Amino acid sequence: HDFDEINYFKLDGKKYQWNSDQSGAVGDFELEASFQEFLKEIPFVHDVFKQAYSSSKTLKEAVRKYVHELFGEKGLLIVDGHDAGLKGLFKEVIKSDLIDHTPHKEAVLKTESLETLGYSAQIFPREINFFYLDQGLRERIEKHGDSYLVLNSDLKFSQDEILKLVEDHPERFSPNVVLRPLYQEMILPNLAYLGGPAEVVYWLQLKGVFDHFQTPFPVLLPRNFALILSKEILRKIEKLGWDENSIFMDKEVWKKDFVAKNALSDIQMKKEREQVALLFDIRGKEAESLEKSLKDSFEAAKVRSLKILDQMSDKLRKAEEKRHQIAFSRVDDIEDYLKPNGSPQERVVNMMQFYLADELLIDKLFENFDPMDFRMMVLKYED
Structure with missing residues (x-):
């Protein structure tokens, strides 16, 4: 996620925001002094969140704790996408994207065919769809001439150097929205993917990418939509x-x-x-x-x-x-x-x-939700 997308929440019409000048992968942001001050501004939050954040060093550690507390008994599995072993499964895709730009070509072709059917593009593929990831750094990779540059940094690699980096440190390559779905499905194949209206469309844009890398494309289903009435x-x-x-x-x-x-x-x-x-x-x-x-x-x-x-x-x-x-x-x-x-x-x-x-x-939401019911659900507190 981009930090600006997740550094706040709204409750009873008021916005509560954590400001930080940290950079890099958002999950690696440290819950330092500014966050502890932010916690003091929201004493009303549930203990599940207080305990998770107050006992964690990084944002991803806190999120794992409260997500596990809320959904662990439901069987939710939490996977660290930055794990070097898992990223190793993605090496060939990383190389193809860096050298041949195949994902870009396939995604553009599928996007053009969808637009002829009246669907508007939700994502816009780049020739290279990876960020370079390191401590405090997550920046796009671009090819300039024969060199690969990491934007907003002094990092520069030749083709041989960057291919060796893929082999030795695949965890330093972070997929953007174009390749993250493919990475997800290569790690944990799914029969179906449930998403919002925009997500379902952008997954459709990636069908050619999945086909090229011979990865099963899941059935796309709209997620549940609900309205809670007090x-x-x-x-x-x-x-x-x-x-x-x-x-x-x-x-x-x-x-x-x-x-x-x-x-x-x-x-x-x-x-x-x-x-x-x-x-x-x-x-x-x-x-x-x-x-x-x-x-x-x-x-x-x-x-x-x-x-x-x-x-x-x-x-x-x-x-x-x-x-x-x-x-x-x-x-x-x-x-x-x-x-x-x-x-x-x-x-x-x-x-x-x-x-x-x-x-x-x-628990009440679990009782009422049905992933195969595509209607808007109206949930009422009548008791």
């Missing part, structure tokens, strides 16, 4: 007379329909509009017999009059909306809960918000 939100949904399906409708359309159905008067002023239009049409025809141009004048006057009625209709609608402000506030609260700042709950709300309130959260 008791408070469920009460607001109930007061509006909604059900689970109602929360997915267009809220602005619902507001307009609600006002129209519950208005004290016809806010659209249908009868008045019909009467005004009829009056101008009749008088316009009569006037036409006196002078043809008068019909156009009456038609223009009708349009102006109808616009005035539209303006009055808007004022009536706004007045009715004020009368129904309590209901609309509930709708806004529900929408903000479902989509904080316009984004789906699962992409914004940290799991700790639910885990702090319910330590059985993960």
Whole structure:
């Protein structure tokens, strides 16, 4: 991961961020003084996370500890992708990428074929899809002429030197998003890969890469999507007379329909509009017999009059909306809960918000999730 992607979390609408000037592989970042100060700013976090971070020297060590604590009993296996033995399985791919740029060629071909089917590219392959990895350093490798350069460093290798480095230290080569899926599947082959919408597309871009290296390509399945409804939100949904399906409708359309159905008067002023239009049409025809141009004048006057009625209709609608402000506030609260700042709950709300309130959260999710059910799951706290 990029550090900027994972150095913060959001809880109850507030952002908590750890700032560090360390560089290199994020997992190797040391949990030094700045992190210990950060921990003091978040005393409310669950003990699972406190213990993991306070007893670890690096970020990856802490993550392994809390992931094991949360999911170890479920059989989750944690593998260190930087292990020299595992990277040794990837030597031929590393060499092919560095010398022949085969992964780039295969990925571009597949990407072009997907684009003809209407899929937008999610990843953009480079000629070399590896970072050079060492203590405090994780930078892209580029070929300039006959030399291989490590960006933002003084490191420079000839072809023979870099090939020898692959043989002696394959762990120093870190795949980017183009080759990480292939590395994963070479280490631990899967029958299926479950991912989000963008992930499924970019895996499809890599089908030719897998075929070239004779690695089985897993079945691609969308991951589960879920929405957790608290008791408070469920009460607001109930007061509006909604059900689970109602929360997915267009809220602005619902507001307009609600006002129209519950208005004290016809806010659209249908009868008045019909009467005004009829009056101008009749008088316009009569006037036409006196002078043809008068019909156009009456038609223009009708349009102006109808616009005035539209303006009055808007004022009536706004007045009715004020009368129904309590209901609309509930709708806004529900929408903000479902989509904080316009984004789906699962992409914004940290799991700790639910885990702090319910330590059985993960067990309950396991009970309800079905990897073969591709619908949005609505999970309710009704007790």
